[in-house]
Amino acid sequence: ERVGFAVVGLGRISLEQVLPAFAESRMARPVALVSGSQEKARVVARQYGIRDAAVHGYDRFERLQDDPAVQAVYIALPNAMHRGFTERAAAIGKHVLTEKPMATSSEDCAAMVAACAKADVRLMVAYRCQYEQVNRAAIRAAQGGTLGKLRFFQAANLQANGPGPQWRYSRTLAGGGALPDIGLYCLNAARYLSNEEPVEVFAQAFSPAGDERFREVEESMSFTLRFPSGLLAQAVSSYGAYQEKSLRLHGEGGSLMIEDAFAYQGQRLRLFRREGERGIEQVPQIHPRNQFALEIDHMARCVRDARQPHTPGEEGLQDQQIMEAIVRAAQSGRPEAIPSLSTGTGTR
Ligand code: NAD
Known part of the structure; x- marks a missing residue:
């Protein structure tokens, strides 16, 4: 059974690299989308076989809590928004893969590490x-x-x-x-x-x-x-x-x-x-392999085995x-x- 990810933010990195990379992943699949544009998200959902009911606006992010298919969220929003969505994900018990840079201040990074530790969810920074x-x-x-x-x-x-x-x-x-x-x-x-x-x-x-x-x-x-x-x-x-x-x-x-x-x-x-x-x-x-697929699979393995990622939140905080x-x-x-x-x- 593949680990289900909710993709949060449908900008360039999500649409052009990460969503296509799920096809080369062995352990993960996209099962939900969170976007500011329902119109765009519905089109993308259809493309990736995601149900309409699993498409949410930012204000409805917490709906992911009731979706057992979603085990982790992938956050690909402007840097200053990573902290808020990481904390919201931790609060509903979802694991977090966040884009780099982790946040815009070390205070924010430390708060993200603390929130995920408290909720006992994995936190990985996407250092592909x-x-x-x-x-x-x-x-x-x-x-x-x-x-x-x-x-x-x-x-x-x-x-x-x-x-x-x-x-x-x-x-x-x-x-x-x-x-x-x-x-x-x-x-x-x-x-x-x-x-x-x-x-x-x-x-x-x-x-x-x-x-x-x-x-x-x-x-x-x-x-x-x-x-x-x-x-x-x-x-x-x-x-x-x-x-x-x-x-x-x-x-x-x-x-x-x-x-x-x-x-x-x-x-x-x-x-x-x-x-x-x-x-x-x-x-x-x-032999070349898709680094985004390798990255997502690493996170999926950490979620499945309850292991600390190779590039955890602490690494983002250090940088x-x-x-x-x-x-x-x-x-x-x-x-x-x-x-x-x-x-x-x-x-x-
Ligand atoms: P982008 O501008 O293409 O997409 C950002 C998304 O955030 C858009 O869908 C936009 O609608 C949404 N958004 C929500 N609130 C917003 C707001 N207030 N202002 C602007 N946009 C808002 O950006 P991107 O290039 O996809 O970057 C997203 C994140 O991914 C960044 O943290 C970036 O550093 C990271 N990134 C990583 C890589 C990598 O190789 N790992 C490459 C590119 C970007």
Whole structure:
């Protein structure tokens, strides 16, 4: 029996990636929709074989409580709305898979973790790259000693011209600009590849003068994280530069790079190692699978087996606390200490 999900919010990520990915999932199925537009939701429901009676408006979210087919909710709304729907889901005993960034403040993240713990429901943040097979192969290489001691990480998440007119330019709804939207992928990757937590950050933000879109949120954020082992991680995220989604990791004995590391598909891994006097290059052949399906299946398994997800709420909280330190560093122009993260329940 597949785990039933209610999809909350029918925007681009739901319609273009996650709903189609259920077809490639082995453990999960969509059984209900929650949307601001009944008209749109009914069309989508028909497409996915969801009953009309399982289509609800945001104000009727609590109706999901009486639907035993719904075990979990997937929240794909503007960032500032994740907390409210997570708390409402926990209150009616439903498990939560929420989109990234988890929320727009560490207070909100902590409240979400607390609400789900109190209700004894699972809480997972949709860090899809951690379920994607090429990134996973890179994690194994980085942590299996193939590269030797890790020294430098570099990543870019860039897109030109920014998103169309929308909530991502609102500080209230988005929490920030390029950093929480796309820079977060670089931050999360530095942590999952190194298996370490950063202790200090230096950062610079930039927004083009006179561009109305970037009055409230940053167009670009560049940051450098220092880790206890000495690893330095540099990342650039921007809505104003030609598309790039790559990462590199340099160790004393080798390095790796992933092209399109943060893309929806098409990741390519190259490994470079010292071997005797020469260097060798390996291009591991990895059969592609839909990372959204892998992510949903992980959540479904955690619901079925009452297990803590690999990317639990605590992991989203940690990233949020680090992003807040990045913003402080960009404002002060000085390195800022990253408060030691108290949770200790993440994956690291
Ligand atoms: P979107 O703008 O395409 O969709 C947002 C949905 O929220 C729309 O259906 C909209 O109608 C609804 N909504 C409800 N209240 C709203 C309000 N007050 N203002 C604006 N919209 C409102 O956004 P999206 O790209 O689907 O992003 C949704 C969430 O998913 C965000 O948290 C985003 O960061 C995340 N996301 C994740 C990935 C990923 O790869 N994991 C990719 C894109 C987006």
